[in-house]
Amino acid sequence: xxxxxxxxxxxxxxxxxxxxxxxxxxxxxxxxxxxxxxxxxxxxxxxxxxxxxxxxxxxxxxxxxxxxxxxxxxxxxxxxxxxxxxxxxxxxxxxxxxxxxxxxxxxxxxxxxxxxxxxxxxxxxxxxxxxxxxxxxxxxxxxxxxxxxxxxxxxxxxxxxxxxxxxxxxxxxxxxxxxxxxxxxxxxxxxxxxxxxxxxxxxxxxxxxxxxxxxxxxxxxxxxxxxxxxxxxxxxxxxxxxxxx
Numbered sequence: 597x598x599x600x601x602x603x604x605x606x607x608x609x610x611x612x613x614x615x616x617x618x619x620x621x622x623x624x625x626x627x628x629x630x631x632x633x634x635x636x637x638x639x640x641x642x643x644x645x646x647x648x649x650x651x652x653x654x655x656x657x658x659x660x661x662x663x664x665x666x667x668x669x670x671x672x673x674x675x676x677x678x679x680x681x682x683x684x685x686x687x688x689x690x691x692x693x694x695x696x697x698x699x700x701x702x703x704x705x706x707x708x709x710x711x712x713x714x715x716x717x718x719x720x721x722x723x724x725x726x727x728x729x730x731x732x733x734x735x736x737x738x739x740x741x742x743x744x745x746x747x748x749x750x751x752x753x754x755x756x757x758x759x760x761x762x763x764x765x766x767x768x769x770x771x772x773x774x775x776x777x778x779x780x781x782x783x784x785x786x787x788x789x790x791x792x793x794x795x796x797x798x799x800x801x802x803x804x805x806x807x808x809x810x811x812x813x814x815x816x817x818x819x820x821x822x823x824x825x826x827x828x829x830x831x832x833x834x835x836x837x838x839x840x841x
Contacts, residue, residue, distance in 0.1 A: 598634035602679045609640040609683075611664075616643045619683065623669040628701060630671070636679040640664040643686035661686045662720065663693030665710065668727075672699040680718075684711045686768065688746065689720035690737060698725040705732045712739040713769045715779065716746030717761065721786070726750040735760040740769045741806065742779030743796065748811075751786040762797040773798060774826060775806030782810035793820040802826065 598605035611617045619640040620632065641664045660667075665683035666675065680691035690710035694700060707718040717737035721727060726749060733756065734744040744761035745753075763773035776798035780786060796804040803826030807813050 597631065601634045602636045602677055605634060606636040606638060608638050611639055611641040613641065613643055613686075616641050616686075618642050618663055618665065618667055619680075620666045621663070621669075622666070622671045622673050624671060626671040626673045628672055628674050630673040632666075632673060632675050632678065634677045636681060637665050637683065638681045640666075640680075640683040641685065642667075643684075661688070662695065663689045664712075665691045665707075667693040667695070668698040668700050668725075669694075670696045670698065672701075674701050674703070675705060676701075676703040678705045680705065680707045680710060682709045686713045688712050688715045688722065688739075690717045690739070691734075692719045693722075694720070694725040694727050694749075695722045696724065698727065700727045702727060702729040703731055707732065707734045707737060709736045711737060712746075713766055715739055715741045715748075715781070717743045719745045721745070721747040721749045721751045721784070724749055726752075728752045728754070729756060730754040732756045734758045738762040738764055740765055740771060740773050741781065742775045742777075743798070744777045745786075746775075746779045746781065747784040747786045748781040749784060753786060753788050753791055755790045756788075756792075758791065758793045759795045760797075763799075763802055772802065774802050775804070776802065777804045778813070779806045779808070780811035780813045781808045784808070784811045784813075787814045787816070788818050789816045791815070791818045791820075793818070796824075
């Protein structure tokens, strides 16, 4: 717990493409009683260490490429009153990365100006994780898939704003970008309640929201433009209780 809150307390990881390390790594089975509260975390970055040798045929190296700001793995802490700014990852989860059965509660956080080479520029949710994210803002973030949020697991996202994000390809991860705001990748099944999605930027046909074959994105009492949703195969969203732009 910081003494004066995120506006007055900054942790600068001072990392970058040639000097990768993240702000926090929470991965020892912590529960909700483990609380991180009241910090601004800037310039966390995870990527290939100089001189690292990749295994044949694999894009990763000896180094973990996910979660530039905070990574929660097999842990379920409480993250609240945080600002994640200008953090990045070569692979997934530029700002926040949740993996391997992580079930954190994230409250009143701002994720802005973060980026990932592949998925989830602001937040990525993977490998059987199931976070609850409430009263948060995701803005100014970018990735190939899911500039704001990338999800291939479960999540409950409540009373949040996802705006001003972008999807784009990079030399490291070339390809067709999808989901400037949100990308749901199979077997992702997030639930969005009272969420506003708008003013996110993607190339023509890439959509603000992308739902992969077999993925399910459920909206309740939310604001979004259905014309900006791109689905692949059996992707679907609920048509009940929606305030459609």
